[in-house]
Amino acid sequence: MATSLKNLSDYTSDQFIDISDKRFGLVVAEWNRTITDTLCQGAYETLLKHGAKEENIYRNTVPGSFELGLGAQLLAQHEEIDAVICLGVIIKGETRHDEFISHAVAQGLMNVGLKFNKPVIFGVLTTENEEQAWDRAGGKHGNKGVEAAVTAIHMLGF
Template sequence: MATALVTSSVAANSACMRLPSMPLRLAPATISFPSRPWSAALTSCTGLSRCSDVVAATGHQKLMGSLTSNEGLRFGVVVARFNEVVTNLLLQGALETFERYSVKAENITVVSVPGSFEVPIIAQKLGKSGKFDAILCIGAVIRGDPTHYDAVANSAASGVLNAGLSAGVPCVFGVLTCEDMDQALNRAGGKAGNKGAEAALSALKFPAD
């Protein structure tokens, strides 16, 4: 008797679980969006750059530095003596870039410090003096003892950032962090360019007060 009840129960459940073999038909969904005043402008854009131009042209004030109007601009340069075979080349590249863009030599102050770890300290001091429009921070950290490398590289990066935030003056990060001396030399005038020159160019592009 118990067996018959179980069998009938399973049969009943099986009947309930059967679904008719019919193709599923989904009604097409209609989605409408409210019109936007800028939709036509975005639709007419053929690329990201054109869209950006449309958005930027809606009355925003755009401030940027100039490579041709450097009259009276003053720059501080803090350079590390450690690994000076590299940092001297970076400094040379930076000074040549300033000269190329008509920054007068008397408007550039170069301060030498023992190493990259000390660069942010002087950068902050120069920034707070109120005498400079931007501070260029130059150094070279080359991997040796991994723990020492990481500590100095991280401290230099965060230190330069904090110096700029604290002083309210742009502090440009021109400290190389490289695996070996060959890599550093390649970035100090070798096949990878001169990062000191690039940092000086970045300093020139900051908008003046």
């Protein structure tokens, strides 16, 4: 697994732009809420650390990862939002349900970003089990929320 070779919270900020006037939308799935809240905290703190203002970070929740696409679109349609960071967790179960959800979420978020010509970041964990999710939500592999915020900042620099 690629993540085992990299800590999601390791990055360099050498080429970050000034984000003090940028507005960010966080869309957070409520399913697996303790994990998604941890991802959100990582993203939020990373944005603040690099100059975003608290009043320029908006958080909306959706029931589950499948709904992240519409949640992202509802934020992205606002001209004042510069980037949308979507955070969720999809854990493999006994059926192939996770495959269908993961594909739909990835495609939906890509479509929203292209439609509104702004960064819409896929900060969704797709793991085999809950332990792997925690490993990527502040555990031994870092925090995917941090990685998602860093990706948003990078994309705003284009």
